[in-house]
Amino acid sequence: MFICLPDLVERSINNDAQNLSLRAERSNPDFIVASEIASAVRLPRNDSKRGILFMDHYTSYILYLLPLFCLLLTPNNINAQPNKTKILLIGIDAADWEMVRPMAANGELPNLAGLIKSGTSAKIHSYNGISPAYWTSVATGVMPKKHGIWNFTVKDPGTGEDIPYTSNMRRTKAFWNILSEQKINVGVVGWYITWPVEQVNGFMVSSYYARQGLETSKGQQPSTRGTFYPTAPQMVYPENLNDALGQISLKAQENCKGKIREIFPPAVLQNPYYLRITKEDRYRSGIGIRAVKWALMADEIYKEIGVDLYRKFKPQVFAVYLGGLDTVGHVFTHFRKKIHNEMLGIFGNPHKNYYKYIDEAIGEIIREADKDTVIIVLSDHGLMRRFHTNNGIFIISGPNIKKNFRSSEPVNLTDIFPTMLYLLNMPQAKDLDGAVYQEAFLESYLKGHKRSYIQSYGPRAISVPDPIRSRFDDEIRQRLKALGYLN
């Protein structure tokens, strides 16, 4: 494997804004491939020295030796005592301001509207990449070049097979690793590329793909989204949560039977394969409805599990990911207005309906947080008319955060973790690519809370640098193909 990246260039924040719209036009989610991601250029806020990365045999040997280095290099000078600030991080894949602003304004998204009013909102700035890379950047504060997760799958150099990325391949620590080391209680549910599950100071429910709960047709498994698979190994940490979560998962699947009827009209659910607008859409709508069912089921399971564990364990930092909006947006919107309107006529407006579902889910989760909790809701990118956009959402609300403030400064995906560190009174690490999103904080708070710095929280000990095979691999490939993510 050999990846060569162009030298990354420091750019001003002004250039940044221009690039946003440029990239929004360029990006076509259906056909994004790893090579496009490899050409991704990050627009750093605060650091400049980047080199060329050569990922070859030699590098992978170094990665092998990382655990050894870890013993020698312990994180330096972490003097500051973490405070007790509580953080709730809700990841909503593909939420777009073009939908959220008007729907929130006319009362269709009461929970998001409430957070916007009580906090600061801004655009998320996504680099040119894809969801697994994005969500890993959110969790690590660094770009794919450092964290090593570039796509859904990675080519096996020997066989040429597409193998799903697994959590052991992440080269840098995620917030759940670093906070656990500092004895902060964390909970993580459904985050991208978290199988096999990691040992944390708290709990983790990994994201993975499963065959259960819904009917299949012609062997198609049309979803790229994770779901909970109680009998799979290393899905949950600690393992003794497994039985209870299996029960919640069953209840969530039961809920979906009613909830899917709020997304699609009855006729559509009865016989999706006979619905067509174009030849292409006849195919897409059939598998699309299945994909949305899968996505809804995964979201409902993770939401129910999330609410239950958050309530039970009250971790200081809790993160949950819901991915269904991306699936709905890819299949049930269209860039051609005529086709889009015809789709609305047949399918209702599943995209809009799914936003309402997501808003209700957010409501159920934030109800479990007390008023001292800082709530962050973000997407990794926007999605309109079937394509990813650079109009993703970022909302932060809670103590010391500006109220009802709409910032024009975009938030980098890599800024989320540094901002969490700042909230927790922990030092910034110089090897992170992002920076604290200062625009959201009250001036008085910024003055009273200077940032401190350390070199690094240390490298991640990776025992195996290659993907771990699982019996889900074939299914995952099938589903990625169905949505156009794989050829």
Ligand SMILES: [Zn+2]
């Ligand atoms: Zn995404």
